[in-house]
Amino acid sequence: MAVETSATTPDDVLDCIRPAVRNESEYVVGTPPDIEVKLNQNESPFDLPDELKDELLDGFSEVEFNRYPTEQPDRLRHALAEHNDVSPESIIVGNGSNEITYTFGLAFLEPGTPMVLPRPLFSLYEKVARLQDADLTEVPPRDDLRFDTDGLVQAVRDTGANLTVLATPNNPTGRALRLDEIARVASAASGIVVVDEAYVEFNSEPSAVQLLDDHPNVIVLRTLSKAFGLAGIRIGYLMAQPALVQELMKARLPFMVDRFAEQAALAVLRRPDLVEERVRQMQVSITEVREALKTFDDVEVVPSQANFVIFTTSRPADELQDQLAERGVLVRNMSGYSELEGYLRVNAGTRAENKAFLTALEETL
Numbered sequence: 001m002a003v004e005t006s007a008t009t010p011d012d013v014l015d016c017i018r019p020a021v022r023n024e025s026e027y028v029v030g031t032p033p034d035i036e037v038k039l040n041q042n043e044s045p046f047d048l049p050d051e052l053k054d055e056l057l058d059g060f061s062e063v064e065f066n067r068y069p070t071e072q073p074d075r076l077r078h079a080l081a082e083h084n085d086v087s088p089e090s091i092i093v094g095n096g097s098n099e100i101t102y103t104f105g106l107a108f109l110e111p112g113t114p115m116v117l118p119r120p121l122f123s124l125y126e127k128v129a130r131l132q133d134a135d136l137t138e139v140p141p142r143d144d145l146r147f148d149t150d151g152l153v154q155a156v157r158d159t160g161a162n163l164t165v166l167a168t169p170n171n172p173t174g175r176a177l178r179l180d181e182i183a184r185v186a187s188a189a190s191g192i193v194v195v196d197e198a199y200v201e202f203n204s205e206p207s208a209v210q211l212l213d214d215h216p217n218v219i220v221l222r223t224l225s226k227a228f229g230l231a232g233i234r235i236g237y238l239m240a241q242p243a244l245v246q247e248l249m250k251a252r253l254p255f256m257v258d259r260f261a262e263q264a265a266l267a268v269l270r271r272p273d274l275v276e277e278r279v280r281q282m283q284v285s286i287t288e289v290r291e292a293l294k295t296f297d298d299v300e301v302v303p304s305q306a307n308f309v310i311f312t313t314s315r316p317a318d319e320l321q322d323q324l325a326e327r328g329v330l331v332r333n334m335s336g337y338s339e340l341e342g343y344l345r346v347n348a349g350t351r352a353e354n355k356a357f358l359t360a361l362e363e364t365l
């Protein structure tokens, strides 16, 4: 029997994709070959100690590979609740915090929904706004690249934003908001205010978790990818009031955290001493890098409360990034953000990695 051929052309097929998706570009960081010193994704330079990895590998043989995990990783949810002194019902764990941002899009944004974002902000949030066809209002930064709290308060009031996102310390700038500034935005907003705290462990300012009791519209987003050194394992989580969590769970896919990732996260949470020591080392590391950068004639550095700094020189950032990469050092060109034309971002490395970066920069400049 002859099989009918398709009347649809490959172009017709692509027309099935929503314009909001077709207009996007794929998120690609891209690591060129021959990179020895990787300082471009704000990761921890420290992998888990061998003895902890061995312990995990032993534990993996106990895992039933043929069984689904629970919908939410219950043991991890409890451990994270204890870590943050909140109830397990206040937590949703995801496959990295990036993955959870899509739940925000599904739950809070329809075409035309008012949304407010400060600039320059971790680009994923703008992408979520575009993918959902939200009505986005962006608030420009102050001259020192800090978020403009007055501008944000005004914008959430004027637009009636259903969703506002803050990040503190913020990526890409490293600048932080004070708790009272976050509280002002949350109090002014009639909608949800997400506070992305991916870098909170590096900052001396208290966490917005404190606001959860009095502000039912606040969601705090966290990750184990930075201070906890688990970027490859993919664990992020949110904290909010249980009533909100319960509703958000309706938009979640089940089983987003596999049994291995849960065990790895639990193992690290059982070692607060290790995490604290590493955070301290990363803080020392980034301070050393910042101080060293300040000694270059042609470099201007932005103050940062995170494990990375951004800096600018008189040279085009793409050219400088390529020349550093030729010397085996990878940093990130930030020029894609309109306010950060000419800026590069470098994260805290080991002593040897920092030295390699600074030597390469000196040779290049």
Ligand SMILES: Cc1ncc(COP(=O)(O)O)c(C=O)c1O
Pocket (backbone or CB within 6 Å): 041, 042, 095, 096, 097, 098, 099, 122, 167, 170, 171, 196, 198, 222, 223, 224, 225, 231, 235, 236
């Ligand atoms: C502000 C911010 N939020 C979230 C993330 C991503 O975290 P995760 O690895 O948990 O998806 C990053 C990573 O660079 C970030 O800078």
